[in-house]
Amino acid sequence: MNSIEIFEKYAREYDAWFDENRFVYESEVQALKKVLNKIVSRNSRGLEVGVGTGRFASLLEIKVGVEPARSMADIARKRGIEVYEVRAENLPFDDSSFDFVLMVLTICFVQNPVQVLKEARRIIKRGGHIIIGMIDKESFLGRLYEAKKGESKFYSVANFYSLREVLQYLKELD
Numbered sequence: 001m002n003s004i005e006i007f008e009k010y011a012r013e014y015d016a017w018f019d020e021n022r023f024v025y026e027s028e029v030q031a032l033k034k035v036l037n038k039i040v041s042r043n044s045r046g047l048e049v050g051v052g053t054g055r056f057a058s059l060l061e062i063k064v065g066v067e068p069a070r071s072m073a074d075i076a077r078k079r080g081i082e083v084y085e086v087r088a089e090n091l092p093f094d095d096s097s098f099d100f101v102l103m104v105l106t107i108c109f110v111q112n113p114v115q116v117l118k119e120a121r122r123i124i125k126r127g128g129h130i131i132i133g134m135i136d137k138e139s140f141l142g143r144l145y146e147a148k149k150g151e152s153k154f155y156s157v158a159n160f161y162s163l164r165e166v167l168q169y170l171k172e173l174d
Helices: 003-009 011-020 022-039 055-059 070-078 113-123 140-147 163-171
Strands: 046-049 064-066 082-084 098-104 124-133
Touching: 003 011, 003 070, 011 022, 011 070, 022 055, 022 098, 022 124, 046 113, 055 098, 070 082, 098 113, 113 124, 113 163
Parallel strands: 046 064, 046 098, 064 082, 098 124
Antiparallel strands: none
């Protein structure tokens, strides 16, 4: 199965993880709030690419998301997110449509991360921001997740990248 099929089939199990691991989830939300509060204004228009079930977007007041797995998108819609069921490599938005784009682990599950970043850059306004939440494959946690990939239906289809690799991808956008 590819990542979209996995998330399609196991959307409820994925969503339940956030309740079962509330401390981790709330810590991640607080970290993202700190970042967003520093770089975007209250009335900024944001997009979450890989919105999943809308857990982050709903608490971060992001109203629009992209999610290719229908069952995940349906749950996000119940949380009040306007979801476009498309792949991140080809976003259906005009150039300079958003003040910021958020991706939480999305980079690990897309087919072409450079194209996803190009699309994110295309749709953000001048002076806008791309916020990437990721597990650095060179970190302790990254090495642990990589070693246990076979034990997780979700991470079995993930491609972990180092911070250095993602920064190189971002440099290639220019």
